[in-house]
Amino acid sequence: MDQGILNALVLPLLFSICGGLYLYVRFPERRPRALLVMTLFQLVGAYGYATSPDDGLFGLLVLHAAVVFILLVRHLQAPTMLPGNTSQ
Template sequence: MDQEMLNALLLPLMFSMVGGTFVFLYRPEQRAQGLLILTLFQLVGAAGYAMKPTLELFALLCVHALTVLVLLTRHLQAPLPVAQPEQK
């Protein structure tokens, strides 16, 4: 079988989707860095697909790209978080 690249990229891409969603929802001050990391994972996946293209890996990359697109769009539409004043 020709599944080596899918096996090598499945867990990192799944982890990046879960971790990126967590950062997006619960750490708004780190959203920009999280989205950058998600984009870099997408590029790593695309490089893996260029080396060994399979339909399964393409489907995984499409799901990952959709996740990145949705989170990036939501980030660009959301207002900037306001720093809370210190309580004394």
């Protein structure tokens, strides 16, 4: 059963990493929503790990958490642009 949870969560977590990176780089105005969705994917993976622990799933969750953490820190350090301060 342990391998089944890993197989069920590998593609969603990899999709979350790829899709989150794409949204983060391509659409700066959607960053908060993308980070929230990535955090929710992390919680789903954590629930899967809690129900049946597996070393492969743990490694994937650590990778996913590291990506989410790095993107979140970069987002919090980035200055926000006010709507009226755009130069043309």
